Amino acid sequence: MKITLSHITKQFAQTTAVSDFTAEIESGHLIALLGPSGCGKSTMLNMISGILPVTSGQILFDDNDVTDLSANRRGVGLVFQNYALYPHMTVMQNICFPLELQKVAKAERMERAMAMAKLVHVEELIDRKPSQLSGGQQQRVAIARALVKNPNVLLLDEPLSNLDARLRIEMREEIRRIQQETKITTIFVTHDQEEAMSISDKIVLMKLGVLQQMDVPQNLYDSPANCFVADFLGNPPINKTTGVVKDGGIQLDNGPLVHDDRFTNLKDGQRVTLSIRAEAATVTNENGNVDCVVDTTYIMGKESLAYVKLGDQRIRIYIPADHEFGEGSTLHLKLGKRGVFVFDETSGDRLI
Amino acid sequence: MMDIAKIKQQEKRQRLFDKIKPFGYLAPFAIGVTIFTLYPIVNVFMIAFQENYNYITKTYDSIGFDNFAYIFSDPYFIQALQNTFMYVLIVIPISLCLSILIAYLLNQKVKFKGVYQTAYFLPMVTSTLAVGLAWKFMFNYRSGVINYLLNLIGIESINWLQVTTYNFPALCIYGIWSILPFTIILLLSGLQNIDPLYYTAARVDGANEKTIFFRITLPLLKPTIFLVLIINTISVFKVFNELFPLFNGPGVSNNMFTVVYYIFYQFRVRMPGEYGYAAAAAVVLFFIIFIFTMIQKYIEKKAKE
Ligand SMILES: Nc1ncnc2c1ncn2[C@@H]1O[C@H](COP(=O)(O)OP(=O)(O)OP(=O)(O)O)[C@@H](O)[C@H]1O
């Protein structure tokens, strides 16, 4: 099922939770809806599911306009952040419940529920109550319950946020496996960039209700649309320095001039943000793009993470661990082809 | 070295003190309960088995079941048992259903919430006697509002308070009304403890309001319902106060005896007071309530599995 969202806006009394959101989600894709807390991810998901009405805009499932359909008529499977398994029902009854509501005959109900239980690997647990399950098991049951009615779309709102770090990694791979086995169009809300990067076909990145960029994870990383996208993705976070364009280079505030062929087209006098990923700057013996002074270094196996100073501005870079760079020594830095971006300082728009 | 021994001893003393301290806090309450609750209970049990007990001299002839034999052959006691059981059987289920319904409606986002709240707190904050008198007026044959309403729907006036057959229904109506507020408040707090996410989840799966109520709300409310049942059963078995404002006693022709009224009757209305019979009736009531509570506990446990 292809989902088309066109010009969706959601207005609560004071806040605009989602504004003019337009995106197309291909059939069979797993999409991560990513963004900081409060940016409108849940609101967007709830509008797709039909729990919340849109203020304006249109939602299409394939070519059908579902904007005004209630949640139960859209055929969506929903997994809540805290799973919302009915505590008084067993796992089996929980999974069966949506089918019961559709008046599916008992034998078929049991059969389909069992198939789902097997798909998510909880077939051993079907007689237990939710309170007798671990977080990860509850999560699987919630997915089974969402999938059992063969929904057109599977929607998950931060399904992993209640789990510990190891289980999160395990469960996100499970979700990926289940999604690929069922080929169901899936939207997955998260505020964890690593989670989004690792399992999704495409990432939709939001900020304050506005879509920032929608692309495959690698493209988001390699060519962010704006300063916010570059900031949001990547670990360690991208280095941000500020400066002004001067003589085909960037004069950093209280720092050196950074030369680069790429900078020659920039407008003289424009204030910019120069963002450099830690792995984009390498130490060189020849003339680099800029010189820096070593501040502190942390050895981490084959490489060291070093804080170096460009005048007053500090950035993080990787340097080979076998090099001895004392504090205060000067290094020539070469900026790589990837991972160096220039943004307009005020608008955050990408210039390079 | 000396110091360590000293500190150890100090700590030991401190620990002992910490252990004793809670009992100090408990003492006033414990003493009160012992004097005003435990002692009378024990006393009642003893008096119930003392034959020909004399309240003035505190003497008795023998120990035995005479008192029980007497009350079970007393038609008033049998009537009291029948009335009380009927009363419980009628008031408990009806008040429970009504309060679940009202609590459910209150829990929806209704307008005029304030009005409702005043309405359901009213019986709790006004004195039983004042309210009872108000009901006496409402039940009035000629000018009462209940008969007025009945007339509106084409039913003839009923002489609730003066004709024996209608005494019991009148008592039940009043009893149900007075037990509602407390029940509603308990159920409402139970309802508010249910995560609305369950409703959303069910709705997304296509459940309508009726299905949600019977499949989600009621089962999740079950613990509160059992709590309410136990509390109400105990209080309803003790029906007594209600008789005075409505009938000034046990009905127009001594037809409205209840077990507690029978106890009251034996030691207060009869001259001289028959403390032995009163105590025996109290013991019987104790066991009835005890057995009912146990049955409910048992059902609750079964229901949980
Ligand atoms: N029912 C509501 N009434 C008013 N404002 C709301 C309502 N629901 C959400 N909002 C506001 O809309 C904005 C987006 O909320 P939303 O829950 O979609 O954020 P989110 O991205 O899911 O955040 P999180 O990651 O913390 O779950 C927030 O500013 C929030 O305060």
Ligand SMILES: [Mg+2]
């Ligand atoms: Mg959210």
